[in-house]
Amino acid sequence: MAKTLYEKVWDAHIVIENEGEAPLIYVDRHLVHEVTSPQAFSGLRAAGRKMRAPEKTFATMDHNTSTKSASLDALSPMARIQVETLQDNCKEFGVRLYDIHHKNQGIVHVMGPELGITIPGSVIVCGDSHTATHGAFGALAFGIGTSEVEHVMATQTLRQLKAKTMKIVVRGHAAAGITAKDIVLAIIGKIGMDGGTGYVVEFCGEAIESLTMEGRMTVCNMAIEMGAKAGMIAPDATTVEYMQGREFSPKGEAWDQAVADWAELTTDEDAVFDATVVLEAGDIAPQLTWGTNPGQVVAIDGVVPNPADEQNATVRHSIEKALKYVDLSAGTRMTDVSINKAFIGSCTNSRIEDLRAAAAQAKGRKVAAGVIAIVVPGSGLVKEQAEAEGLDKIFIDAGFEWRLPGCSMCLAMNDDRLEAGDRCASTSNRNFEGRQGRGSRTHLVSPAMAAAAAIAGHFVDIRKPY
Numbered sequence: 305m306a307k308t309l310y311e312k313v314w315d316a317h318i319v320i321e322n323e324g325e326a327p328l329i330y331v332d333r334h335l336v337h338e339v340t341s342p343q344a345f346s347g348l349r350a351a352g353r354k355m356r357a358p359e360k361t362f363a364t365m366d367h368n369t370s371t372k373s374a375s376l377d378a379l380s381p382m383a384r385i386q387v388e389t390l391q392d393n394c395k396e397f398g399v400r401l402y403d404i405h406h407k408n409q410g411i412v413h414v415m416g417p418e419l420g421i422t423i424p425g426s427v428i429v430c431g432d433s434h435t436a437t438h439g440a441f442g443a444l445a446f447g448i449g450t451s452e453v454e455h456v457m458a459t460q461t462l463r464q465l466k467a468k469t470m471k472i473v474v475r476g477h478a479a480a481g482i483t484a485k486d487i488v489l490a491i492i493g494k495i496g497m498d499g500g501t502g503y504v505v506e507f508c509g510e511a512i513e514s515l516t517m518e519g520r521m522t523v524c525n526m527a528i529e530m531g532a533k534a535g536m537i538a539p540d541a542t543t544v545e546y547m548q549g550r551e552f553s554p555k556g557e558a559w560d561q562a563v564a565d566w567a568e569l570t571t572d573e574d575a576v577f578d579a580t581v582v583l584e585a586g587d588i589a590p591q592l593t594w595g596t597n598p599g600q601v602v603a604i605d606g607v608v609p610n611p612a613d614e615q616n617a618t619v620r621h622s623i624e625k626a627l628k629y630v631d632l633s634a635g636t637r638m639t640d641v642s643i644n645k646a647f648i649g650s651c652t653n654s655r656i657e658d659l660r661a662a663a664a665q666a667k668g669r670k671v672a673a674g675v676i677a678i679v680v681p682g683s684g685l686v687k688e689q690a691e692a693e694g695l696d697k698i699f700i701d702a703g704f705e706w707r708l709p710g711c712s713m714c715l716a717m718n719d720d721r722l723e724a725g726d727r728c729a730s731t732s733n734r735n736f737e738g739r740q741g742r743g744s745r746t747h748l749v750s751p752a753m754a755a756a757a758a759i760a761g762h763f764v765d766i767r768k769p770y
């Protein structure tokens with residue numbers, strides 16, 4: 305029978321499938337960070353169990369760490385406890401940890417792919433919703449809860465129900481300056497923040513195929529923001545080229561075999577999806593969110609929507625509520641919205657390509673008076689490469705702060721957070737109320753759009769001179 309990519313990966317991982325029970329699937333890679341692992345390790349310890357396959361588990365610290373100093377003294381008491389607990393747990397259970405001083409330390413979803421831990425066709429889990437990122441490699445990757453983290457640690461398997469399948473086709477080619485972030489925001493704008501609920505989404509079409517691995521990761525990263533269980537993109541020559549020579553990529557004969565296996569990881573011609581959505585890449589302009597969920601998005605040449613134009617009472621009410629929180633009035637041109645903070649980073653947009661795009665805007669210019677702008681590379685390796693290319697200098701000369709790797713201002717869990725009333729151009733993935741700090745307002749954008757807004761002091765259409 306013809307199968308989709310998801311169905312192929314799913315079928316290859318079934319361990320037991322009994323009538324009336326959720327199937328048990330095998331987990332190839334388990335990623336761990338300091339926030340969602342402590343209770344899982346404690347549970348394991350309390351049960352007197354060891355980890356089933358510690359060599360398939362990789363840990364890093366990212367959410368709580370400081371991006372200003374790599375010293376543990378820079379952490380709040382709570383953050384320090386979580387970081388030290390992860391250190392102790394990894395030591396006790398024999399898990400490889402990219403500790404705060406390790407050159408590979410970074411955001412878990414940046415670190416995994418760049419080390420070749422993320423393998424096409426594998427099942428990858430992590431106690432973190434943005435695990436969807438790894439689907440860019442044709443892996444089935446999704447976030448799990450803390451009790452499931454413990455289950456995976458103990459058994460290297462997971463009970464899972466099979467999801468429905470959705471195909472999202474982005475046809476044709478995007479115009480110059482339109483990035484993966486604009487594409488994924490446009491998709492969420494079209495189907496809404498719950499449009500993917502219950503589905504594993506496969507992204508395809510020329511506009512997706514022509515993305516780099518970095519761009520594909522940006523797209524899959526936000527699959528969760530449309531409610532999907534996971535996002536996937538079929539591996540191809542771009543994927544193979546990216547995988548080659550990475551630390552944990554297969555080597556020698558195993559490499560040849562792997563490349564042959566990955567070639568099978570495509571949706572069969574006559575496979576049937578439960579739902580299909582089609583977008584034209586050529587219609588996509590630079591996107592930015594105006595509201596308090598990622599589906600409340602418009603093109604940069606658009607205006608803040610008017611709730612009065614909305615027929616559906618529930619939607620109308622949510623627009624009114626969002627406008628009140630973000631303090632914007634209907635009809636305001638998006639290019640007239642001023643910002644006082646800019647954040648370039650997060651597992652959505654902190655890879656080398658993202659930093660290059662932001663630096664291209666920043667080069668030879670200055671951050672506007674009254675704006676604080678920070679650039680946070682996703683990992684130690686990204687930071688090293690950016691510095692080798694001189695991007696740090698470009699940012700610093702333009703008045704951006706250049707930081708250490710971590711989740712940083714993406715969520716208010718460390719000391720990079722917004723104040724109440726701040727308005728931020730952010731390259732992250734969530735703009736919920738209070739996400740970047742109580743009372744703060746987030747506008748999700750691409751790295752180029754964030755850097756340009758920092759320079760102009762308000763949002764600008766990067767397709768035109770500003």
Ligand SMILES: CC(C)[C@H](C(=O)O)[C@@H](O)C(=O)O
Pocket residue numbers: 339340367431432433434447715
């Ligand atoms: C802290 C963690 C559990 C959370 C997640 O699961 O996504 C975080 O990474 C986020 O982005 O909100």
Ligand code: SF4
Pocket residue numbers: 366367411412413432434650651652710711714715732733
């Ligand atoms: S960068 Fe943001 S979205 Fe990504 S894992 Fe960290 S907190 Fe979650």
